[in-house]
Amino acid sequence: MAELTDIEGYISRVALGDRQAFASLYDETSAKLFGVALRVLNDRAEAEECTQEVYIRIWKAAGRYQQNGLSPMTWLITIARNRAIDRLRARKSGSSGLDEAGEIPDAGPGPEALAIASSERGRIMMCMSELPDERAEAIRRVYLDGETYNELATHFDVPLNTMRTWLRRGLQKLKECLTR
Incomplete structure (x- = not known):
């Protein structure tokens, strides 16, 4: 596990476009950031997509990270959590009613499953x-x-x-x- 100073160093080098530092940052932090996304979204596939989006944001925003004595993981986790919440809100709003391929998604559970879920709820x-x-x-x-x-x-x-x-x-x- 990398030290916090190592993670700050990776972020600083990522800000300069260092792909190796980005790979190292990913190796050291991806499990934690995936866990954050999974906890918020409660869907493994969506959490994986979210984590990918998080690292794109980190790549683009690394130059804005400021070393301030606080944990760099806080900055990374905040990005992951905010992105996951954005996806959760988009899911709840039901954006367009179509999936990414432009097809109408499956209608969901049948009447029996809905009745059981309603009883459990x-x-x-x-x-x-x-x-x-x-x-x-x-x-x-x-x-x-x-x-x-x-x-x-x-x-x-x-x-x-x-x-x-x-x-x-x-x-x-x-x-x-x-x-x-």
Whole structure:
């Protein structure tokens, strides 16, 4: 694993058009950035495409990176997270109704699958309603909206470890409720 100073060096060299530095940066950071995209998008193929787009952006934006004593991974993760959220929003808005090949996409699950999903969704919603409002909201925001623990802690004005505890205990209560 590369040191943070190595990653900063790669970014600086990428800004100068160094393809070898770009390859090294990719080797050292792609697994983490793919993980960020996958967590937000919850779709492996889309996360792979997103990660490719992220590295194109990194190639183009490397000259704007400023070494400021903070982790360069924060900068890279922010690019990945923002791109994944952009894709998620585009997916939710349903852009054109056509897939990339210009064909009408598959209509989706059949009536039986929809009925099962609706029943499961109802059970989950019932269990979520048993949680305190702010904890249920935190779980929705982290697992459905892709927010980070730090963002949630800031939003709810609680320490980071408290947020982690809220999420862990909330998920335990959901699991208990769903197994009743």
